[in-house]
Amino acid sequence: xxxxxxxxxxxxxxxxxxxxxxxxxxxxxxxxxxxxxxxxxxxxxxxxxxxxxxxxxxxxxxxxxxxxxxxxxxxxxxxxxxxxxxxxxxxxxxxxxxxxxxxxxxxxxxxxxxxxxxxxxxxxxxxxxxxxxxxxxxxxxxxxxxxxx
Amino acid sequence: xxxxxxxxxxxxxxxxxxxxxxxxxxxxxxxxxxxxxxxxxxxxxxxxxxxxxxxxxxxxxxxxxxxxxxxxxxxxxxxxxxxxxxxxxxxxxxxxxxxxxxxxxxxxxxxxxxxxxxxxxxxxxxxxxxxxxxxxxxxxxxxxxxxxx
DNA sequence: CAAATTTCAGTTCCACTGAGATGG
DNA sequence: CCCATCTCAGTGAAACTGAAATTT
Numbered sequence: 001x002x003x004x005x006x007x008x009x010x011x012x013x014x015x016x017x018x019x020x021x022x023x024x025x026x027x028x029x030x031x032x033x034x035x036x037x038x039x040x041x042x043x044x045x046x047x048x049x050x051x052x053x054x055x056x057x058x059x060x061x062x063x064x065x066x067x068x069x070x071x072x073x074x075x076x077x078x079x080x081x082x083x084x085x086x087x088x089x090x091x092x093x094x095x096x097x098x099x100x101x102x103x104x105x106x107x108x109x110x111x112x113x114x115x116x117x118x119x120x121x122x123x124x125x126x127x128x129x130x131x132x133x134x135x136x137x138x139x140x141x142x143x144x145x146x147x148x149x
Numbered sequence: 150x151x152x153x154x155x156x157x158x159x160x161x162x163x164x165x166x167x168x169x170x171x172x173x174x175x176x177x178x179x180x181x182x183x184x185x186x187x188x189x190x191x192x193x194x195x196x197x198x199x200x201x202x203x204x205x206x207x208x209x210x211x212x213x214x215x216x217x218x219x220x221x222x223x224x225x226x227x228x229x230x231x232x233x234x235x236x237x238x239x240x241x242x243x244x245x246x247x248x249x250x251x252x253x254x255x256x257x258x259x260x261x262x263x264x265x266x267x268x269x270x271x272x273x274x275x276x277x278x279x280x281x282x283x284x285x286x287x288x289x290x291x292x293x294x295x296x297x298x
Numbered sequence: 299c300a301a302a303t304t305t306c307a308g309t310t311c312c313a314c315t316g317a318g319a320t321g322g
Numbered sequence: 323c324c325c326a327t328c329t330c331a332g333t334g335a336a337a338c339t340g341a342a343a344t345t346t
Contacts, residue, residue: 005209007198008200015272020175022291026164026168040335058304070307071338093303094344095346097303113159123291142276145275177337217313219314223330243320244327
């Protein structure tokens, strides 16, 4: 068995591969850290949206957090089970539910927010503050470009 | 319904989120493009390793391509069905198979390589050549740091 | 009528675990 | 005895599809 076992050079210089590998590692860090608080990534995304925007319909929550309509339903079920959000019918548009964050939900959001801040700094440990901003800005430009189709 | 439906600002400035969103989009581009050639991402990774390193054991292929041992078996089954690789028992270590790329496998690798080059340029369309190199180098530094535990 | 929302049921892909059999 | 390899069976999360029921 050779000593190094490095990846194919074609792969190693392919941006899509670097992004995928980094995302996989980040996902593991994030999932493990949130599991300790009985939460997952989707929970944080939804709580963050409710915390920032106030009571919101499920469809809008899904769009804001890039969570599929179908998964949004399932995740809100989990959050409601834990008493972190409350669903109520919207009086003005009876197709919709209005989802509200509870006081316990707000507490949990702040706990998760602190956990995720730590995850970011673990993930980007080798980069300076300026390099971290640079990375974020490059990725934001890619995403913004494709968001306009 | 508000006009914009932007994501929570907390999320939008979180590197792990930017990376995850970019990876999701890149994955969709890549999967769609490869599907047209009856292939998937794992196929390209394995063919690239075989093309660069020559005949290799399955365990080593898995390590080089970051594909789990279990998935490596399944993906090599698919590649062998398509006549793109050949498995033979290793005469010197009878625990191992030696996997070899066939001439048709090499052709397919080159086809996929061209497809993936196009995917990279679609994905990074808004970035200059210098910015693309910058992004790759930042991600490589993050990965290299964590590869040394 | 067309469009939006909520929900359910199901798929696909990726990452991973556990365990058995073979062999070094 | 311990370790590595190959294989199979199965799990779990994430992203997604299709369709039904309700309402605008």
